Amino acid sequence: MTAPILELDGISKRFVKSLDLAEKLVALVNPKLREQVVRAVDGVSLHVREREVLGLVGESGCGKSTLGRIIAGILPKSAGTVRYRGNDVDHLDASQARDVALKVQMIFQDPYASLNPRMRVQDIVGEAPLYHGIVTTDGIDDYVAEMLLRVGLDPSYRRRYPHQFSGGQRQRLGIARALAVRPDFLVCDEAVAALDVSIQAQVLNLFMKLREELGLTYLFISHDLGVVQHLSDRVAIMYLGRIVETGPTSELFEKPNHPYTQALLAGVPRLDQRHRRFEPVKGEIPSPLDPPHGCHFHPRCPHAIARCRAEQPRLVDIAPGRLAACHLNDGS
Amino acid sequence: MTSNFPTLVVEDLRTYFYTKAGVVKAVDGISFTVDRGEILGLVGESGSGKTVTGFSIMGLVDPPGRVAGGRILFKGDDIAGLPDDAMRTLRGNRIAMIFQDPMMTLNPVLRIDTQMIEAIKAHNAVSNDEARRRARDILGRVGIPSPDERLKAYPHQFSGGMRQRVSIAIALLNDPDLIVADEPTTALDVTIQGQILYEVQKLCRESRTAMIWITHDLSVIAGLADRISVMYAGRIVESGQVDEVLDRPLHPYTRGLIGSVPSENRRGVPLAQIPGMTPSLLNLPPGCAFRARCPRADNACLTPPEMTLAAPGREVRCFHPHLA
Numbered sequence: 001m002t003a004p005i006l007e008l009d010g011i012s013k014r015f016v017k018s019l020d021l022a023e024k025l026v027a028l029v030n031p032k033l034r035e036q037v038v039r040a041v042d043g044v045s046l047h048v049r050e051r052e053v054l055g056l057v058g059e060s061g062c063g064k065s066t067l068g069r070i071i072a073g074i075l076p077k078s079a080g081t082v083r084y085r086g087n088d089v090d091h092l093d094a095s096q097a098r099d100v101a102l103k104v105q106m107i108f109q110d111p112y113a114s115l116n117p118r119m120r121v122q123d124i125v126g127e128a129p130l131y132h133g134i135v136t137t138d139g140i141d142d143y144v145a146e147m148l149l150r151v152g153l154d155p156s157y158r159r160r161y162p163h164q165f166s167g168g169q170r171q172r173l174g175i176a177r178a179l180a181v182r183p184d185f186l187v188c189d190e191a192v193a194a195l196d197v198s199i200q201a202q203v204l205n206l207f208m209k210l211r212e213e214l215g216l217t218y219l220f221i222s223h224d225l226g227v228v229q230h231l232s233d234r235v236a237i238m239y240l241g242r243i244v245e246t247g248p249t250s251e252l253f254e255k256p257n258h259p260y261t262q263a264l265l266a267g268v269p270r271l272d273q274r275h276r277r278f279e280p281v282k283g284e285i286p287s288p289l290d291p292p293h294g295c296h297f298h299p300r301c302p303h304a305i306a307r308c309r310a311e312q313p314r315l316v317d318i319a320p321g322r323l324a325a326c327h328l329n330d331g332s
Numbered sequence: 333m334t335s336n337f338p339t340l341v342v343e344d345l346r347t348y349f350y351t352k353a354g355v356v357k358a359v360d361g362i363s364f365t366v367d368r369g370e371i372l373g374l375v376g377e378s379g380s381g382k383t384v385t386g387f388s389i390m391g392l393v394d395p396p397g398r399v400a401g402g403r404i405l406f407k408g409d410d411i412a413g414l415p416d417d418a419m420r421t422l423r424g425n426r427i428a429m430i431f432q433d434p435m436m437t438l439n440p441v442l443r444i445d446t447q448m449i450e451a452i453k454a455h456n457a458v459s460n461d462e463a464r465r466r467a468r469d470i471l472g473r474v475g476i477p478s479p480d481e482r483l484k485a486y487p488h489q490f491s492g493g494m495r496q497r498v499s500i501a502i503a504l505l506n507d508p509d510l511i512v513a514d515e516p517t518t519a520l521d522v523t524i525q526g527q528i529l530y531e532v533q534k535l536c537r538e539s540r541t542a543m544i545w546i547t548h549d550l551s552v553i554a555g556l557a558d559r560i561s562v563m564y565a566g567r568i569v570e571s572g573q574v575d576e577v578l579d580r581p582l583h584p585y586t587r588g589l590i591g592s593v594p595s596e597n598r599r600g601v602p603l604a605q606i607p608g609m610t611p612s613l614l615n616l617p618p619g620c621a622f623r624a625r626c627p628r629a630d631n632a633c634l635t636p637p638e639m640t641l642a643a644p645g646r647e648v649r650c651f652h653p654h655l656a
Contacts, residue, residue, distance in 0.1 A: 059521035060492075166609055196377040196610075197548060201592035201603040208602060223521065226551070230594030230603070250599070267526035269551035271593055274574055276555040280527035284491055 003086070004047035005185060005217050006071065006104075011080035013041040013066050038288050040066040042241035043080070045315070048185075053211065053218040055232030055249065057225060057264070061288055063241040065189050068221045072106040072187045084185075102132060105178035109190035111170035115162040115177075121148070122158040124173060129180045147176040150213075152206060168199035175206065179214070189221045204231060225268045229253055234321075237261050240288055240296040243315060247322035257324040259301045295327065303328055337408035338367040339510050339542035340389070345402035345412070347381075347388045356613045358384040358397065360566035363639075366510065369540035371533075373557030373574070375550060375589075379610050381566040382546045386512045388412075389544070390429050391419040407509065425455040428503035430496075432515040437499035438487040444471075444498055445483040451505050466505070474501045474531050493524035500531065507539065514546045529556060550593055554578055562586050565611060565621035568639070572646040582642055582653040584626045620650070628652040 017036040019027060027033040040063040048054045058064045069075040071082065073089070082089045084100045092100065108114035115124055126144045129135050135143040145155035151172040162170055171191065178186060188207070192200045204227065210216055222228050228235060229249055236246040237260065245258040256262045263281040283300040286292055292299050298308040307327050315325040347359040359381040366372045376382040387393050389404055391414065404412040411422065423429075431437055439447055448467035449460060458466075464483070471479035474497045487495060496516060503511055513532070517525040533556060536543055545557055553560055554574060561571040562583065570583040581587040591604030608625040617623060619634040626633070632651045639649045 059523065168609060197550070197589055197592045198377060198606040199609065201594075201605040202607075204594070205602045205605055208600075225522065226594045230599055264522055267522045269525075269529075269549070269555050271551050271554050271578060271590065271595055273555050274578070275558075278526050278530035278533060278555065280530045281523045284493065285521065285523070 003050065004083075005050045005052075005085055006048040006219075007081075007083040007086075008044055008046045008067075008071070009081045009083070011041055011044045011067065011070060011082065012039065012078045013063070013070060013075065014039055014078045036289055039241050039291070040288065041070065041077075044238075044241075044243055045080075046236060046243065046246070048217055048219060051211070051215055051217055052234065053220055053232045055228035055235040056219060056221045056238060057223065057228050057235060058238035059223060059264075059285055061240070061285060062238045063288070064221045064238050067238070068106070068187045068189045068219060071219060072104050073101050074106065098132075102181045103183050104185045104187065105181060105183040107171075107174050107178055107186060107188045107191045109193055111167055111174055111194065112162075114174055115170060117162050119161070120158070121160050121162075121173060124162070125158075125176050125180050128177070129182075132181060134181060143180070147180050150179065150210070151176045152202075166199075168195055168202060171195060171203055172206065175203075175210075179210070183216070185217045185219070187219045187221070190223070191220075192227060193222065193224065200227075207231065225265065226270070237264065240286065240291050242296060242325065243323075244297070244326070245322075245324040246315075247319075247324075251319070251322060257318055257322070257329065258297075258326050259303055259328075260297045261324075263300075295325070337405070338365050339370075339407060340366045340544075341403075341405040342385075342389070343403040343405065345385065345388060345404060346400045347384050347393055347397060348400040349397040351396055354614050357566050357616075358613060359388060361402070362561075362563070362566075362568045363402075364561050364568065364571065366542045366544055368509075368542055369536060370559070371536055371543045371545055371557045373553035373560045374544055374546045374563060375548065375553055375560055376563035377548055377589075377610055379565070379613065380563040382548075382563050383514055385563070386429065386514050386544065386546050389510075389512055390423060390427065391416075392429075421455070424451055424503075425506045426508055427510045427512070428506075428508040430500055430503050430511065430513040430516045432518055434492075434495040434499040435487065437502055438495065440487050443484055443486055448483070448502060448505060451502055455506050467501075470501045470504050471498070473535070474498075474504070475527065476501070493520055493527065496520060496528060497531070500528070504535065504539075508541060510542045510544070512544045512546070515548070517552065518547070518549070525552075532556070550578070550589060562589070565616060566613060567621065567649060568647075569622065569649045570647065572643075576643075576646055580654075582646070582648040582655065583622075583650050584628050584652070584654070585622050587654060588625075 015038045019035060023033060044067060056064050070077045089100055122144055125147050126140050130140055144158055148155045153172050192203050195203060220231055232249045235249050235252050237244050239260050245261045256265050281300055294310050295308045295313050298304040313325040313327045315323045318324045318329055343363050344361050345359055346361055349356040349358055374382045388399050399412050403410050445467060449463040452463040452466055468479045468483060471482060476482050476497055517528050547553060557574050560574055560577045561568045564585050570577060570586045581590055588606035606625050611621060620637050623629045623633045637649050637651050639647050642648045642653060
């Protein structure tokens, strides 16, 4: 078994909405008025092995994008440790920290918003490797051409601007930009969600080809279970800031353990299910500002018992390589 | 007497946009029928003309676009090019639309009850109390808890899924004969989407409403619709019963689309992608619009193919369909 390339230990991210002056005055007489804290990510521990694709699934507001951004080093964390190849990223000297930052790259959801509209392709792809000394000014043209070819774009497009490309081509540009600094680890945040089905298939195939060619490791964040099932080796399911279940893709999809995972999988529309009767999960996704006590899922869970309302379930081993956070796994 | 006519018959509908750059044939001669209690899935990718089709039926196409030809027969009467005030008595009454973004339906500065009562009273001579009772009943029917209190809320006080329920409730207010639903669950989470699909399916079955469900998501259609029409570049390229089309696709585009959807029995295998991208509607190549991306294209495809009957209830627009 290969060593983890990335380990997360108790990662948390709190967003605090502090009180303004008027609210502070009101708070003097009304102690109920307090700062609002959103625990976007709440004590997440995960690992990703070398050359593995880990799918991170959850619905809107569950903190999956926040977690992705923490891993990519874009967002500071509130607590916990991130270890890259065994090294705590908080205790690196400047040059090591820069290396880690380059090795972990991010691909964003919106190919329209993540490219500077006033830069040419040549500069979008070539700026970072040139700055970091990966190529010299002499070699940059060939280097950019190589990157564009790798993602399936014609190198003659290098003088163009982003608006001259279609959505799928822009996403390829975003991938070329990420690859240009020779990363080992890609965080893909809903990277195919904005694309049409036929284009989505092209980009998914590209991700798989690049993994073969370059030995990349992926954290693939998505709400689309079909896509995640197709691409991932392992899957982690997130609900309101916490991981509720992880496991190898085929086992998890075959026998989901956590009631939320079960509900999520049952809700996915599938091509081979016709004229089905949709059986909905009850209730709304609660506000992360005021999550339910105990297990976050208990108000919507059909199997909830008294303990679920009081005590937060811990993520424990339920089978080799599989973890789940549910009280129902105890005792019985 | 009108019951002999299908709820909606669209014949050779053409909706063109007359822009400075040229005429964009967003919908270019499409025909289909929807009858009571039936759900027709209209599937296509961006730019295929599926939304413009919905807007044409609703009479909502704005200049520079207009319905340039064809007939839209609603219970036997042609409503294409109907004057605005005549169309207004139908829209929101006999024909209703659900949009992808519920805020297209809802006014952000009015309470839900104001908006719902207004929609009822616009088409019916009823008292305020009667209208309010009806609004409350329908909110309950689409699965909104404590409808009495929720009637007094503003749209921003609802979550995305709840807002979509409210806009579905508004579409149902006057018990329409036809609902055009344009990607109503695309922006919603999986568990919420399941809830909405459940409500819609139940309503269609109970009140025998005809429905056109416009989407790019074949998997949703597979579970929901009775029949499918697949659109590409402004034309329907294939139509038939759901099981027929998804299990035995005839058109190479439909086949490519199905191959592009990740499914559990193809895990880790490269998806059967369609090369290239949708052509610009401004300069479509002559002949079959799918020709440049099609593995089966040859010289015959330089002339535009006609819609032909491949089997009873099964039509395809292709010279080289995948026949068994």
